[in-house]
Amino acid sequence: MESNTITQIAYLISAILFVSGIKQLSSPATARSGNARASLAMLLAIVVTLLDHEILDWTTVLAAVVAGAAIGGVLARYIQMTAMPQLVAVFNGFGGGASAAVAAAEFLRAGGSGPSLELGVGVTIVLGTLIGAVTFSGSLIAFGKLQGVVTGSPVTFPLQKTLNALLFLGVLVIGASLAHVGVANGVAPVFGMGALEISGPFFAALVAGALVLGVLLVIPIGGADMPVVVSLLNSYSGIAAATTGFVLNNYILIIAGSLVGAAGLILTQLMCKAMNRSLGNVAFGAFGTEGQTARVKTGQRPVRDVDAEQAAMVLAYAGSVAVVPGYGLAVAQAQHELKKVCDLLEDRGVTVRFGVHPVAGRMPGHMNVLLAEADVSYDKLLDLDDINAEFDSTDVVLIVGANDVVNPAARDPDSVIAGMPILDVDKARTVIVMKRSLSPGFAGIDNDLFYMDNTLMFFGDAKDQMSELVKEVREA
Amino acid sequence: MGELLILLYIFVLATLAGKEVISKVPPTLHTPLMSGANAISGIAIIGALVVTGAADQPWVKVLGTAGIVMATINVVGGFMVTDRMLQMFRKR
Numbered sequence A: 001m002e003s004n005t006i007t008q009i010a011y012l013i014s015a016i017l018f019v020s021g022i023k024q025l026s027s028p029a030t031a032r033s034g035n036a037r038a039s040l041a042m043l044l045a046i047v048v049t050l051l052d053h054e055i056l057d058w059t060t061v062l063a064a065v066v067a068g069a070a071i072g073g074v075l076a077r078y079i080q081m082t083a084m085p086q087l088v089a090v091f092n093g094f095g096g097g098a099s100a101a102v103a104a105a106e107f108l109r110a111g112g113s114g115p116s117l118e119l120g121v122g123v124t125i126v127l128g129t130l131i132g133a134v135t136f137s138g139s140l141i142a143f144g145k146l147q148g149v150v151t152g153s154p155v156t157f158p159l160q161k162t163l164n165a166l167l168f169l170g171v172l173v174i175g176a177s178l179a180h181v182g183v184a185n186g187v188a189p190v191f192g193m194g195a196l197e198i199s200g201p202f203f204a205a206l207v208a209g210a211l212v213l214g215v216l217l218v219i220p221i222g223g224a225d226m227p228v229v230v231s232l233l234n235s236y237s238g239i240a241a242a243t244t245g246f247v248l249n250n251y252i253l254i255i256a257g258s259l260v261g262a263a264g265l266i267l268t269q270l271m272c273k274a275m276n277r278s279l280g281n282v283a284f285g286a287f288g289t290e291g292q293t294a295r296v297k298t299g300q301r302p303v304r305d306v307d308a309e310q311a312a313m314v315l316a317y318a319g320s321v322a323v324v325p326g327y328g329l330a331v332a333q334a335q336h337e338l339k340k341v342c343d344l345l346e347d348r349g350v351t352v353r354f355g356v357h358p359v360a361g362r363m364p365g366h367m368n369v370l371l372a373e374a375d376v377s378y379d380k381l382l383d384l385d386d387i388n389a390e391f392d393s394t395d396v397v398l399i400v401g402a403n404d405v406v407n408p409a410a411r412d413p414d415s416v417i418a419g420m421p422i423l424d425v426d427k428a429r430t431v432i433v434m435k436r437s438l439s440p441g442f443a444g445i446d447n448d449l450f451y452m453d454n455t456l457m458f459f460g461d462a463k464d465q466m467s468e469l470v471k472e473v474r475e476a
Numbered sequence B: 001m002g003e004l005l006i007l008l009y010i011f012v013l014a015t016l017a018g019k020e021v022i023s024k025v026p027p028t029l030h031t032p033l034m035s036g037a038n039a040i041s042g043i044a045i046i047g048a049l050v051v052t053g054a055a056d057q058p059w060v061k062v063l064g065t066a067g068i069v070m071a072t073i074n075v076v077g078g079f080m081v082t083d084r085m086l087q088m089f090r091k092r
Helices: A003-024 A031-052 A058-078 A081-112 A119-147 A160-184 A196-218 A223-248 A251-274 A279-284 A290-295 A308-316 A327-331 A335-347 A366-373 A384-388 A462-475 B002-023 B027-041 B044-053 B058-086
Strands: A320-325 A351-356 A381-383 A396-400 A430-435 A455-459
Touching (some): A031 A251, A031 B027, A031 B058, A058 A081, A058 B058, A081 B027, A081 B058, A119 A160, A119 A196, A119 A223, A223 A251, A223 B027, A223 B044, A251 A279, A251 B027, A251 B044, A308 A430, A308 A455, A308 A462, A320 A335, A320 A366, A327 A335, A327 A366, A335 A351, A335 A366, A335 A462, A366 A381, A366 B027, A381 A384, A381 B027, B027 B058, B044 B058
Parallel strands (some): A351 A381
């Protein structure tokens, strides 16, 4: 067989392994082997590519692989689970950056050999560079926001949308004229480009414009909307890789890239649905600002507050407890203490389950990972629909650091969060809310749940109060 | 345009296949799904290897090498951290 045929068959096997690997992610029991299968698919594709293509300089190629593997390995090994969204954002950025670099290298190579590009190749080079560069700079800003290096509040300025639209248009015009290089044979290109000396500056402008665009697209988005942004950038990084597959005429790049593109899009949709917002509203709404909290006055109505001892009594003598964790739990790093409380309750014969809202963390499914890290069994983690069917028959709900996702105002058509999917905790017999104060969440509205007759407010820092609770439940 | 059409076919069909398998991933595993998918987007390493391997101009080589480094960070880091997360998902 020709070496090319062998390569194509190996790529096919690799594609099958990628798809079946992702399929295994549909259950926690098989997910780990699914990930191993996908990494095997990647290894196969890499080895076959190295064997099939002529490598002029092995030293450089291998050194680059070793350097990348070392950096990636160290990051993966030592990152805190709470910092997972930042890490994914950075990795996304590198994926996009790699695609942009490949497309740019192809442009240089083609430009050096004269205007011989086909129109299709020209278009894909431009698209690969554009999407890759936007993913790169956008992801780095998302990283900065999640890490707290860049402000989490939306950064807005006058005429921002107009500027973004103009920049996008400008980048498209430059891109279109560059792509036109391809028809230079016979037809006069828009800017008379062809040779690298002439088209080079335009290409540089394309890269610069795309990088700036990535920054401008992410800075107006608030910290609470990051799950959507990270999902969307994930999708972009896949599409960028698929686009370079078009440039290089490489099937496995297209297949793997489009799988990722689809994954990112699905997660983006799910996140938007969980927040009851459209993608357009997330991208341009400048929502999710802590600054909005000043809008409402809270604490004007009486609440029933309890101390650790009273809360422990209520929990210890319940038949069933549902825990609703929010991002506040992760911020306070109280998940391990929470696990201790739950263990003590289970030792007493109390049924304990967790109701996790899709946007409970800073990326889709983030809270589940944090609870898994605290050694909570995954079959106790219930998603929105499953736990909502159970609240009617639940004795006590313990809410830790969550607010908007348990606000019954979502059922009021006049509320700003109307229609947002919530956890129906008010249907339980008793609700204990562990929270610093009565201050509103990201939506900036008061929460009627706090003032209900069957709600007990347990004020304080989640970690301190949880430690108190461990002590009191033990003695109860 | 024949070749480009075939590539387009592959792109569309792979996207549909991806949509099918990924919709079945439960919310509990969405973070590992994302970081795993993220590692897969490091497939750009294939492109970087092809370009760098054949590079006969200095700047092509520089860009290609940068591509290899970034893509490898993405691939190795992505799969490793996904594995680290998934081994914590235990049933007791």
